[in-house]
Amino acid sequence: xxxxxxxxxxxxYDIVFFLISYALAYFWRVGWILSSDLPFGPYMAVAALVSxxxxxxxxxxxxxxxxxxxxxxxxxxxxxxxxxxxxALVVLGFFFLYDEFFSRLLLVLAFLVSTxxxxxxxxxxxxxxxxxxxxxxxxxxxxxxxxTRESRRLIELLQKRKNPLKPVAVxxxxxxxxxxxxxxxxxxxxxxxxxxxxxxxxxxxxxCSDLEQSLNLLSACRQHRITxxxxxxxxxxxxxxxxxxxxxxxxxxxxxxxxxxxxGFFLP
Numbered sequence: 535x536x537x538x539x540x541x542x543x544x545x546x547y548d549i550v551f552f553l554i555s556y557a558l559a560y561f562w563r564v565g566w567i568l569s570s571d572l573p574f575g576p577y578m579a580v581a582a583l584v585s586x587x588x589x590x591x592x593x594x595x596x597x598x599x600x601x602x603x604x605x606x607x608x609x610x611x612x613x614x615x616x617x618x619x620x621x622a623l624v625v626l627g628f629f630f631l632y633d634e635f636f637s638r639l640l641l642v643l644a645f646l647v648s649t650x651x652x653x654x655x656x657x658x659x660x661x662x663x664x665x666x667x668x669x670x671x672x673x674x675x676x677x678x679x680x681x682t683r684e685s686r687r688l689i690e691l692l693q694k695r696k697n698p699l700k701p702v703a704v705x706x707x708x709x710x711x712x713x714x715x716x717x718x719x720x721x722x723x724x725x726x727x728x729x730x731x732x733x734x735x736x737x738x739x740x741x742c743s744d745l746e747q748s749l750n751l752l753s754a755c756r757q758h759r760i761t762x763x764x765x766x767x768x769x770x771x772x773x774x775x776x777x778x779x780x781x782x783x784x785x786x787x788x789x790x791x792x793x794x795x796x797x798g799f800f801l802p
Contacts, residue, residue: 536673537600537698540663544598549585551655552620555648556581562647563640572637580627588620597656600667600698604660613656614649621645664696672700677736679751680743681710681720684767688742689716702734707744727751731758741768 560577595612596602602609621641628634667673676692676699678685689701693716701718704710705727710720721730724747730736731754739755740763741748748764755762766776766787779788 536667540600540666541598544659544663545589545593547655547659548592548652549589551651552585552588552648553578553581555651556624556644558651559640559644559647563637563643572640576632577628580631581624584620584623584627587623588616591619592616600663603695604656609656610653613652617645617649617652620648661696664698667698668696668700671735672702674699674737675702675734676700676738676740677702677730677734678704678715678718679706679724679739679741679747680704680768681706681712681715682743682767684765685740685742686715688740688765689718693717699738699740702736703730705730707747724750727754731760736760738763741765743768745769 557574557578560572560574564572592598592613595616597604597609597612597616621644624644625641678689678701681704685704689704691697692699692701701716704715704718704720705722705724706720707724709723712720714720724744727750731739736758738761739751741751742765744751745768748768752762754760769787776787776789779786
């Protein structure tokens with residue numbers, strides 16, 4: 535329930551801040567008055583009219599995925615692109631409804647203000663959402679399979695960055711002498727898998743070792759309707775620049791050779 539509320543609030547306030555941005559751009563351009571040359575009411579009505587299409591485009595970029603960091607360059611470019619399209623939609627909507635074109639400077643200001651405000655808002659809301667989702671009981675209790683160097687680094691990273699996936703237990707196929715890893719209890723071997731999944735209401739399982747147990751773990755995840763994740767290091771891929779791509783509809787893990795800056799842009 536919490537994740538749905540978090541997403542709905544995020545969507546709602548994105549619309550609110552989008553409209554606030556256009557209102558601020560209007561008063562910045564014409565002054566703190568209601569201009570007769572560009573009526574505030576019709577201008578904001580068009581912005582409100584196109585805001586659902588703008589939000590739908592933003593959703594299509596994956597901006598609201600709870601696991602995706604908001605501080606990346608990719609997220610910033612996605613937001614910039616969507617706000618540019620939003621500004622264009624406002625201009626087109628105003629032209630078709632009122633058969634006139636308004637200030638180009640106002641259009642630029644609206645684009646810049648909306649991009650800045652929404653960028654700051656997304657960074658802030660990411661922290662708020664992660665704090666809410668990690669409160670006990672966490673929304674996404676996560677089981678880590680394997681006590682390895684990679685799993686320890688992963689747990690530390692998830693804890694440090696307050697990722698929505700909150701590790702609540704560790705199981706190791708060979709047995710681990712440790713009692714806990716970065717505050718996460720080690721509950722034993724994989725013979726406790728079903729009990730752990732049921733008792734802790736696990737929503738995500740991350741396999742970090744025990745490649746031979748992959749089918750069993752995947753089967754258990756499907757049976758309990760749990761999301762299964764696999765670290766590439768389990769398969770011996772430790773380059774850290776691997777990506778999951780689609781090859782004619784088939785998911786494949788891709789590791790590109792180092793071709794230098796720009797050389798791999800036009801190559802498959």
